[in-house]
């Protein structure tokens with residue numbers, strides 16, 4: 001039988017255990033948190049909340065007091081402090097900072113040689129990020145999104161055990177952001193490298209994160225799985241905007257251009273053309289905006305909306321727009337959906353907590369796989 005000390009090492013083996021304090025004259029970062037050692041953990045918060053500082057502490061670029069264990073390996077404790085180059089991590093910044101005088105391939109090889117990995121096979125990484133056709137080019141001839149994909153490939157070429165990403169999309173315009181997000185989803189879906197992903201963009205959290213750490217004033221305000229983070233009443237993810245629910249759905253068959261997803265024993269149908277990679281059996285995250293959900297007391301047999309889910313009203317709260325209310329709806333397995341409807345409709349339907357109703361879902365957006 002395992003001893004108590006062996007058990008505690010095993011329990012820590014798949015987590016990133018942080019207990020760090022960094023004091024500056026005008027700011028203190030104090031984080032004591034155990035984070036998942038798998039999937040994408042978003043560090044989310046306002047400007048100045050300490051997101052970058054926490055990432056720099058994990059990288060060893062700052063010298064906080066305390067302990068940091070990555071999957072059971074001590075990167076920092078009372079006795080040791082591993083310098084950044086001895087921590088098996090890749091760091092992606094807002095701007096890729098590529099060497100202007102080297103080609104894309106030269107940039108990839110340079111970092112690998114310095115890390116003693118000059119002979120590693122990087123073809124899979126080049127494929128994953130779709131940069132094969134860019135290898136001979138100089139960085140000046142790349143778009144912002146392409147540069148960032150090369151920056152990510154350069155970090156991955158070091159075969160890191162942890163990937164740190166500091167607002168990798170922040171410097172890009174919307175078009176470039178949309179272009180690069182699918183690549184980030186591929187990293188999430190196809191690589192087994194945990195990521196700490198700094199952002200203040202809720203849309204990135206919804207698409208990429210499995211776990212969310214909300215930072216404020218240098219402290220952790222909440223650390224919870226994505227689905228709980230979006231279901232949090234008054235979630236800071238949606239300050240001043242319409243709520244979005246993230247449902248887990250298991251892909252089923254496609255029929256008449258619609259792919260069926262099983263969600264809590266019911267069916268949601270999504271246009272097949274939005275479903276790249278939706279093989280049957282795969283669990284995907286489905287985003288449903290509160291503005292795309294209406295509420296009916298009865299199931300409607302003759303209506304053009306494809307998706308009707310039976311749900312229970314949990315709570316009715318103020319919505320971002322004063323004319324509306326936000327209705328929290330629960331599916332049979334505890335998953336949460338939101339509907340934003342007018343106060344007038346709420347009164348007409350006499351909605352109240354506990355009532356069984358039908359959620360009419362007008363649109364569903366699909367994002368990547370979900371870690372479970």
Ligand SMILES: Nc1ncnc2c1ncn2[C@@H]1O[C@H](COP(=O)(O)OP(=O)(O)OP(=O)(O)O)[C@@H](O)[C@H]1O
Nearest residue numbers: 024025027045046047048049050051052053054200
């Ligand atoms: N080297 C430093 N010395 C002193 N204070 C610093 C230093 N670096 C950052 N700070 C301060 O620490 C606080 C947190 O900064 P940090 O960059 O971690 O925030 P952030 O959440 O990443 O913000 P943003 O989203 O704007 O990048 C800020 O008040 C900042 O001014």
